[in-house]
Amino acid sequence: MCAAEVDQHVAQRYQLKRRLGKGAYGVVWKAVDRRTGEVVAIKKIFDAFKDQTDAQRTYREIMFLQEFGDHPNIIRLLDVVRAENDRDIYLVFESMDTDLNAVLRKGELLKDIHKRYIFCQLLRATKFIHSGNVIHRDQKPSNVLLDASCQVKLCDFGLARSLSRLPEGPEGPALTEYVATRWYRAPEVLLCAPWYTPGVDMWSLGCILGEMLRGRPLFPGSSTLHQLELILASVSLPPEEDFPALGSGYSASFLHRLGAGPRQTLDTLLPADTPPEALDLLGRLLVFSPDKRISAAQALQHPYVQRFHCPARECTLEADVRLPVHEGLRLSASEYRSRLYQMILERRGKGPRQRQEGPGGAPPGGGPRTSGPREHPLKARVVPQPSSGPPAQNPGARPQSSPAHDLAHGTPGGARNIPRQNSRPLLQPAPPEGPRKRGRPPGAAAESPWVKPHVRGSAPSLTLQAAAQVANQALIRRERNRDRGVREPGAQRETRPEPRPGRRMFPVRASHGAQDAARASLGDYSQAYGTVCLSALGRLPLAPGPRA
Ligand SMILES: Nc1ncnc2c1ncn2[C@@H]1O[C@H](COP(=O)(O)OP(=O)(O)OP(=O)(O)O)[C@@H](O)[C@H]1O
Numbered sequence: 135m136c137a138a139e140v141d142q143h144v145a146q147r148y149q150l151k152r153r154l155g156k157g158a159y160g161v162v163w164k165a166v167d168r169r170t171g172e173v174v175a176i177k178k179i180f181d182a183f184k185d186q187t188d189a190q191r192t193y194r195e196i197m198f199l200q201e202f203g204d205h206p207n208i209i210r211l212l213d214v215v216r217a218e219n220d221r222d223i224y225l226v227f228e229s230m231d232t233d234l235n236a237v238l239r240k241g242e243l244l245k246d247i248h249k250r251y252i253f254c255q256l257l258r259a260t261k262f263i264h265s266g267n268v269i270h271r272d273q274k275p276s277n278v279l280l281d282a283s284c285q286v287k288l289c290d291f292g293l294a295r296s297l298s299r300l301p302e303g304p305e306g307p308a309l310t311e312y313v314a315t316r317w318y319r320a321p322e323v324l325l326c327a328p329w330y331t332p333g334v335d336m337w338s339l340g341c342i343l344g345e346m347l348r349g350r351p352l353f354p355g356s357s358t359l360h361q362l363e364l365i366l367a368s369v370s371l372p373p374e375e376d377f378p379a380l381g382s383g384y385s386a387s388f389l390h391r392l393g394a395g396p397r398q399t400l401d402t403l404l405p406a407d408t409p410p411e412a413l414d415l416l417g418r419l420l421v422f423s424p425d426k427r428i429s430a431a432q433a434l435q436h437p438y439v440q441r442f443h444c445p446a447r448e449c450t451l452e453a454d455v456r457l458p459v460h461e462g463l464r465l466s467a468s469e470y471r472s473r474l475y476q477m478i479l480e481r482r483g484k485g486p487r488q489r490q491e492g493p494g495g496a497p498p499g500g501g502p503r504t505s506g507p508r509e510h511p512l513k514a515r516v517v518p519q520p521s522s523g524p525p526a527q528n529p530g531a532r533p534q535s536s537p538a539h540d541l542a543h544g545t546p547g548g549a550r551n552i553p554r555q556n557s558r559p560l561l562q563p564a565p566p567e568g569p570r571k572r573g574r575p576p577g578a579a580a581e582s583p584w585v586k587p588h589v590r591g592s593a594p595s596l597t598l599q600a601a602a603q604v605a606n607q608a609l610i611r612r613e614r615n616r617d618r619g620v621r622e623p624g625a626q627r628e629t630r631p632e633p634r635p636g637r638r639m640f641p642v643r644a645s646h647g648a649q650d651a652a653r654a655s656l657g658d659y660s661q662a663y664g665t666v667c668l669s670a671l672g673r674l675p676l677a678p679g680p681r682a
Pocket residue numbers: 154155156157158159160161162175177209227228229230231232233276277279289290292663664665666
């Protein structure tokens with residue numbers, strides 16, 4: 135159907151079914167792996183290495199996904215495939231049915247219990263990421279993937295950032311400015327704070343919760359200023375002493391001016407039947423001062439999500455997650471690409487590996503394990519929180535219940551999850567070779583998780599390493615030559631038509647993957663991005679409500 139939109143070698147391996155969604159950077163298709171029959175989602179990132187910024191984004195997305203993708207609420211990256219033109223790249227994920235933005239746009243499909251369950255899972259994912267000292271920075275409904283049983287998987291780690299080993303500012307590691315979706319941007323980001331904290335994610339989560347409760351975005355600002363105005367119309371100005379935490383020199387006078395406008399409380403934005411505990415949690419998330427916002431770990435203990443709170447499922451990492459390329463360092467676009475290619479080659483050299491399932495494995499049908507902590511290659515660094523007891527002693531926890539059961543108030547089973555037995559953890563760290571220690575010894579420098587696979591697992595063969603080197607050097611040379619306008623004799627590029635993904639793949643300009651258009655308007659976030667088809671929604675076993 136849309137096979138022409140992907141490279142031949144990708145179409146040969148995967149049968150494309152339909153388009154699932156699109157974002158500013160790529161288009162996502164549902165596809166079937168012809169070898170295994172596994173249903174997957176393929177994201178084609180256009181011009182993934184166009185410049186330093188894009189290349190870094192691509193690099194980060196892949197690297198962080200590898201690290202976090204074993205968490206049940208974070209999307210699993212199954213494979214990374216080079217494109218023939220060396221400009222695009224394909225990421226193969228487990229497939230989900232829809233995203234929260236699409237669900238919310240369809241009207242009141244979500245009942246109170248669904249919202250609580252979704253939010254609890256988002257908190258679990260966020261707690262996990264934050265425990266590795268990483269912030270996602272782009273949490274928004276279209277990055278919250280859902281399946282028919284309301285399982286949540288957070289996706290899109292292109293803006294994720296490690297806070298580890300960055301030079302400290304007064305309130306946290308110093309970071310450069312970034313562009314995230316405005317409606318979910320924290321005040322300190324809007325105010326151009328030069329440093330920020332995991333609080334930026336907690337603000338975004340507050341906006342997501344508010345949107346679920348309200349049925350439409352809480353603060354749909356049309357410009358940065360308008361965004362701040364909307365926020366300050368219903369969120370109290372911080373006390374003077376908190377202004378420095380907001381970072382920018384001009385924020386004090388600016389805030390005073392903006393904050394002088396008409397005031398309303400958050401509850402006036404929400405339906406009258408909003409549960410009081412939802413309102414309470416919202417008020418703790420949408421706090422202007424970043425350091426006064428509730429953390430993900432604290433929020434998981436809030437009464438709003440109490441029904442789903444289960445310490446055994448709320449894993450954390452013991453060590454900071456750091457990419458091999460220091461966050462303060464900017465490589466050239468082709469270097470980022472070379473590093474990714476090198477990694478792909480190395481991983482391929484190790485051959486397909488079955489997903490490591492611990493004792494008890496995935497339940498029939500492929501649903502996530504419902505009892506005890508998950509076993510996976512990151513086990514050594516994943517620490518499930520001590521359970522407060524078996525279900526009988528901990529009525530708040532529901533470790534044995536299926537999501538469908540939870541959501542349907544007693545309708546048993548029915549959870550339809552992605553089968554995992556065929557997942558090929560191509561890019562995951564090597565499985566443990568024996569008992570491993572948890573965390574790092576006191577005083578020892580944190581080991582980069584990215585080094586671990588190479589140290590622990592079977593090292594790539596010398597032949598593979600040499601092949602990778604040669605391939606990468608050729609690529610860099612070609613890149614340099616192209617920049618200098620030099621023609622390489624016999625270069626393939628001369629014989630192939632210059633790929634023009636935008637035009638060739640999307641004849642109707644308005645429906646382009648919007649590599650350029652959408653990027654240009656990234657600040658004017660459009661909720662149209664990241665919607666999925668109606669039929670997926672029809673499969674959601676949700677309460678009856680108006681459907682479009
Ligand atoms: N694994 C998946 N299964 C189903 N749908 C998916 C999957 N991954 C992504 N999608 C759909 O594709 C959309 C875009 O994906 P993604 O956010 O990764 O792309 P992006 O180009 O990085 O987007 P953004 O504009 O947010 O930067 C998602 O909102 C979702 O609707």
